Amino acid sequence: MKQYVWTILTLGAMFVAAAAWWLAPVGAIFKQPATWQGMAEPGALSISHAHLKNNCAACHTSVTGIETTKCIVCHANNESLLQRQPTAFHSSISSCTECHLEHQGIEHRPTNMSHEALARIGLQQLNEDATDTENRALATHLATWAGGSAPPHPHISIVESTLNCVTCHGNDDHHFKLFGQDCAQCHATEFWTIPEFRHPSATSMDCAQCHQAPPSHYMMHFKMISARVAGKPHARVDQCFQCHQTTSWNDILGAGWYKHH
Numbered sequence: 417m418k419q420y421v422w423t424i425l426t427l428g429a430m431f432v433a434a435a436a437w438w439l440a441p442v443g444a445i446f447k448q449p450a451t452w453q454g455m456a457e458p459g460a461l462s463i464s465h466a467h468l469k470n471n472c473a474a475c476h477t478s479v480t481g482i483e484t485t486k487c488i489v490c491h492a493n494n495e496s497l498l499q500r501q502p503t504a505f506h507s508s509i510s511s512c513t514e515c516h517l518e519h520q521g522i523e524h525r526p527t528n529m530s531h532e533a534l535a536r537i538g539l540q541q542l543n544e545d546a547t548d549t550e551n552r553a554l555a556t557h558l559a560t561w562a563g564g565s566a567p568p569h570p571h572i573s574i575v576e577s578t579l580n581c582v583t584c585h586g587n588d589d590h591h592f593k594l595f596g597q598d599c600a601q602c603h604a605t606e607f608w609t610i611p612e613f614r615h616p617s618a619t620s621m622d623c624a625q626c627h628q629a630p631p632s633h634y635m636m637h638f639k640m641i642s643a644r645v646a647g648k649p650h651a652r653v654d655q656c657f658q659c660h661q662t663t664s665w666n667d668i669l670g671a672g673w674y675k676h677h
């Protein structure tokens with residue numbers, strides 16, 4: 417069975433035979449101290465889990481601590497989670513608590529996305545799942561490299577750069593693939609905005625280098641409506657600057673705000 421985590425790593429070409437995720441021996445990866453029993457609860461459970469406050473063992477196991485299988489018992493069939501591109505990795509992830517903290521207080525949502533943790537878990541799984549020597553050698557190589565020198569991408573950590581952003585964020589591509597598939601060339605993992613980015617001037621004539629017109633611009637609609645609204649009957653589709661401002665696509669040069677119905 418091909419495991420999904422492979423595709424989230426740039427080693428997309430490598431595959432591995434692995435047990436289904438709910439059978440994976442994952443409890444051994446991140447051992448917890450055996451001390452939770454009898455200890456005071458470190459903080460209130462989140463509101464979603466508050467109903468388990470008298471059932472510590474729903475999540476905790478003596479000796480091994482939090483076991484992924486216990487989380488999965490209750491959360492295996494979350495369809496929207498598994499079908500949504502950025503969170504589909506839940507079908508094969510071997511650990512939960514890196515991103516889902518608990519005991520942070522009742523008002524605290526127990527989710528804190530960490531790409532760093534995601535990549536580390538992925539690397540760990542590569543190592544554990546590698547059955548043949550070739551895969552194991554590659555995993556070791558990758559792990560060594562990930563601990564290595566200069567980051568190949570300026571905005572993310574070396575470990576994060578083992579992630580293939582587009583696997584999870586292809587649907588977030590605001591650039592219609594015009595900027596390529598290597599999102600991390602320009603983006604970090606915290607937010608998509610880039611503070612130092614200054615948009616080219618409205619007098620630029622290069623708009624089409626970075627922007628793609630909507631399908632309607634390649635149909636009758638363009639000559640019949642768009643060009644008329646803008647009062648530019650002879651403008652070509654690729655001359656965005658003839659009709660558009662840089663403020664908003666609905667801000668039409670000379671015609672003002674235009675919202676079609």
Ligand code: HEC
Pocket residue numbers: 448449451452453454455456457458461465468469470471472473474475476481482513514516517518519
């Ligand atoms: C919804 C699952 C869940 C329930 C229910 C739960 N815990 Fe936890 N607990 C966690 C998670 C997650 C951690 C953090 C473990 C980590 O850092 O990897 C944790 C950590 C702890 C720790 C810190 C030590 C350790 O193992 O890391 C203690 C002590 C603890 N819990 C006690 C309790 C007690 C007592 C209860 C019952 C009143 C309880 N927990 C119920 C999820 C749960």
Ligand code: HEC
Pocket residue numbers: 464465468474475482486487488489490491512513516525526527
């Ligand atoms: C006994 C069943 C049970 C166990 C065990 C359990 N959960 Fe939950 N969890 C629930 C229920 C019920 C909810 C609230 C309804 C929902 O969102 O499905 C919830 C909600 C959540 C949410 C959404 C919280 C929010 O408000 O965004 C996350 C994330 C989550 N659980 C993760 C975990 C993790 C990680 C573990 C293991 C440490 C775990 N759960 C263990 C039953 C459980």
Ligand code: HEC
Pocket residue numbers: 484487488491494497503506509510511512513514515516527528529530531533534537
């Ligand atoms: C690398 C970080 C990461 C790991 C590891 C991880 N998750 Fe998540 N999880 C997320 C993110 C991000 C979301 C989306 C939260 C949102 O939409 O706000 C999410 C959402 C969820 C939800 C749905 C919450 C909701 O609001 O409906 C559940 C349930 C859940 N995770 C359970 C798990 C379980 C069980 C594991 C371990 C098998 C796990 N997660 C491992 C990051 C992680």
Ligand code: HEC
Pocket residue numbers: 424502503505529531534572576577579580581582583584585599600603604605606607608
């Ligand atoms: C395995 C899936 C996965 C991979 C690979 C991945 N991400 Fe994410 N990313 C997520 C999830 C899940 C979230 C949380 C938000 C959500 O649920 O949509 C997120 C959030 C983000 C956000 C913040 C979005 C916001 O509005 O809060 C940015 C920016 C981001 N990722 C960039 C990247 C970059 C850059 C890469 C490549 C280095 C990358 N991601 C790789 C799953 C992934």
Ligand code: HEC
Pocket residue numbers: 581582585586588589590591595596597598599600601602603608609610611613
């Ligand atoms: C050549 C550089 C470059 C590449 C490569 C690139 N982007 Fe961007 N992206 C930008 C710039 C610049 C902005 C504008 C940032 C701003 O306004 O702060 C942006 C904006 C975005 C935004 C909207 C931010 C906002 O909230 O307005 C998203 C989402 C986004 N990019 C996703 C992606 C994804 C997904 C990929 C990979 C498939 C990608 N980008 C590749 C340069 C790039």
Ligand code: HEC
Pocket residue numbers: 590591615616617618619620621622623624625626627656657660661662663664665
């Ligand atoms: C060097 C690349 C580049 C050039 C050239 C460029 N833009 Fe942009 N533009 C971007 C990026 C990146 C964003 C932010 C990402 C996004 O939301 O699409 C953006 C955003 C916009 C937006 C806001 C979109 C929204 O929905 O918020 C408009 C409108 C726009 N540009 C119009 C233009 C026009 C008109 C021209 C030519 C005069 C032009 N751009 C030239 C890169 C460019």
Ligand code: HEC
Pocket residue numbers: 623624627628629630632633637641642643645646648651652653654655656657658659660665666668674676
């Ligand atoms: C001849 C004038 C003209 C040219 C050239 C032109 N547009 Fe437009 N565009 C319009 C007008 C008018 C509208 C609003 C009414 C409509 O949809 O026709 C519009 C709407 C849009 C919208 C919003 C569509 C929506 O559904 O909300 C986008 C995005 C857009 N144009 C992008 C571009 C890009 C990118 C280019 C260049 C590659 C371009 N346009 C070239 C006139 C033009």
